[in-house]
Amino acid sequence: MTSASPETSTDRVPGRAWTIRLTGHSDRSATVSCTTAACRMPPRSKDLAALRAFAAQHAAAHAKAATVRANAWCHCGSQQCSAHTEPVHCAGSVVLIVRHDP
Numbered sequence: 001m002t003s004a005s006p007e008t009s010t011d012r013v014p015g016r017a018w019t020i021r022l023t024g025h026s027d028r029s030a031t032v033s034c035t036t037a038a039c040r041m042p043p044r045s046k047d048l049a050a051l052r053a054f055a056a057q058h059a060a061a062h063a064k065a066a067t068v069r070a071n072a073w074c075h076c077g078s079q080q081c082s083a084h085t086e087p088v089h090c091a092g093s094v095v096l097i098v099r100h101d102p
Contacts, residue, residue, distance in 0.1 A: 018062045
């Protein structure tokens, strides 16, 4: 269920985030998943190179389609991160963060 909130031009909203995960399985196959429900993923496969390439291209497609909103917070700013002791303005370009989680 989606609810609309009244938003003025001074309201700050969290930035968009996507998680694209490449998960290995015990039979030496892998799957790719995305937190965006509308995204179509390839089937489970033993062709890991192809799945890695797909995951990289999928992340790039999300980044390319993203637009910066003038009232967006960076992720840690929206979480009220203690590192942001002074106001932070997030009006820069879209950033792609890749994290390896073995």
